Amino acid sequence: MALPSPSSESDRDFVVRSARWAIVAGVSLAALLALLWVLKAALTPLAAAFVIAYLLDPVIDRFESRGIRRSIAIFVLLALSTLALAGLLLFVIPKLQREIGALAERMPAYLDQLNTVVIPQLENRFHLQLPHTLDDLIARVRSGEIPLPLEELRGLVEGAFRYVTGTVSAAVGLVVIPILAYYLLVEFDHLVARAAQYVPPRSRPYVTEKVQTVDRLVSGFLRGQLLVAASLGVLYAIGFSLIGLDLAVGVGLLAGALALVPYLGSAFALAAASVLCVLKFGFDGHLLAVFAWYAICQTLESFVLTPRIVGHSVGLHPAVVIVALLIFGDLFGFLGLLIAVPGAAVVKVFVEEALATYRRSSLFEGP
Numbered sequence: 001m002a003l004p005s006p007s008s009e010s011d012r013d014f015v016v017r018s019a020r021w022a023i024v025a026g027v028s029l030a031a032l033l034a035l036l037w038v039l040k041a042a043l044t045p046l047a048a049a050f051v052i053a054y055l056l057d058p059v060i061d062r063f064e065s066r067g068i069r070r071s072i073a074i075f076v077l078l079a080l081s082t083l084a085l086a087g088l089l090l091f092v093i094p095k096l097q098r099e100i101g102a103l104a105e106r107m108p109a110y111l112d113q114l115n116t117v118v119i120p121q122l123e124n125r126f127h128l129q130l131p132h133t134l135d136d137l138i139a140r141v142r143s144g145e146i147p148l149p150l151e152e153l154r155g156l157v158e159g160a161f162r163y164v165t166g167t168v169s170a171a172v173g174l175v176v177i178p179i180l181a182y183y184l185l186v187e188f189d190h191l192v193a194r195a196a197q198y199v200p201p202r203s204r205p206y207v208t209e210k211v212q213t214v215d216r217l218v219s220g221f222l223r224g225q226l227l228v229a230a231s232l233g234v235l236y237a238i239g240f241s242l243i244g245l246d247l248a249v250g251v252g253l254l255a256g257a258l259a260l261v262p263y264l265g266s267a268f269a270l271a272a273a274s275v276l277c278v279l280k281f282g283f284d285g286h287l288l289a290v291f292a293w294y295a296i297c298q299t300l301e302s303f304v305l306t307p308r309i310v311g312h313s314v315g316l317h318p319a320v321v322i323v324a325l326l327i328f329g330d331l332f333g334f335l336g337l338l339i340a341v342p343g344a345a346v347v348k349v350f351v352e353e354a355l356a357t358y359r360r361s362s363l364f365e366g367p
Contacts, residue, residue: 018358025350033331040335047338049180055223056181057188074185078178095249103246110279210349217345221316224309229259231305232297236269239293243286245276261325262318266301270294320344 233256259265328336
C-alpha cells in the first residue's frame with residue numbers, strides 16, 4: 001500500500017485549514033451583518049459620529065503634539081469648524097435665494113424658448129416628434145405613446161413618506177451626533193489602545209499590520225476625496241457663474257457633494273449645467289463654454305487634485321467604491337453609506353491576503 005506523498009498531505013492540510021477559516025469568517029460576517037441590519041437605525045448616529053472623530057483625530061493629535069490639551073484642541077477645532085460653516089452659509093444661502101428668485105422670474109421666458117427654439121432644433125436634428133404643449137403631452141400619455149412611470153412614482157412617494165415619518169428620529173440623531181463625536185474625540189486614542197489589549201499577543205503584530213493597511217486605505221480615500229470634492233464644487237461654481245448660468249452656485253456645490261461618489265458629481269455637473277445653459281441661451285457658444293470648463297475641471301481633477309491630494313497609493317478603485325456604496329446602501333440605508341468604504345477596504349485587504357497565501361501554498365506551486 002503506497003503512502004501519501006508529502007505534497008498531497010500539505011495540500012490537504014492547506015485545504016482543511018482554509019475551509020476552517022472560511023467557515024469561521026463566514027459565520028462571523030453573517031452575525032455582524034445581521035446585527036447591523038437589526039440595529040441600523042440606532043447605529044447610524046454612532047457611525048456618523050465615529051466617522052467625524054476618525055477624520056478629525058489626526059488634527060487633534062497635531063494640536064496635542066504642540067502642547068495643547070486635547071479637550072481644548074477639540075473645542076478650538078469645533079469652534080473654527082462652526083465659524084467656517086456659518087460663514088459659508090451666510091455667503092451661500094443669500095446667493096442661492098437670489099439665484100432661485102431670478103430663475104423663477106425667467107422661467108416663463110425659458111419655457112417659451114424651450115417650446116419655440118429648443119424643441120424644434122431637437123426635432124430637426126434627431127428626427128423626433130416631441131410634445132409642444134401640455135395638452136399634447138397629456139394626449140400622448142393617454143394614448144400610451146409616452147409611458148408614464150407609475151411604479152417609479154409610487155416608489156418615490158413611498159420613500160418621501162418614510163423620510164417624513166422619520167424626521168423625528170433624524171432630528172434626534174442630528175443632535176446626538178456632535179455630542180457623540182466630542183466624546184469619541186476625547187477618548188479616541190484610549191479606545192484604540194484598549195481595543196488592542198483584547199487581541200492575543202501572538203496575533204497582535206499581524207492584526208496591527210492589517211489595521212494600519214485598512215487605515216491607510218480608508219483615511220487616504222475619505223480625507224482626500226473630501227478635499228477633492230470641495231475643490232471641484234468651488235471650481236464648478238466659479239466657472240458656471242462666469243459663464244452666466246442660473247443656479248451656478250447651487251449646481252456647483254451639489255456637484256461637489258456628489259463628487260464623493262466617483263463619477264456621479266461630474267455627471268451631474270455636466271447634465272445640470274447643460275440643461276440650464278440650453279434653457280437660457282439655447283444652442284450657442286455658451287454651451288461650448290460649459291463643455292470647455294467641464295473638461296478643464298476634469299483635467300485638474302485627474303492630473304492635479306487627485307494625484308496631489310489623494311495620491312496614487314490609496315488602492316481603492318472607483319468601481320470598487322461604487323459597488324460597495326450600492327450594496328451597503330441598499331442593505332443598510334444611510335448606515336451602509338457610512339460603512340461602505342471601510343467595509344470595501346477590509347474586504348480588499350483580506351482578499352489580497354487570502355490570494356497571497358494561496359499563491360505561496362504547495363497547492364498552487366506544485367510539488
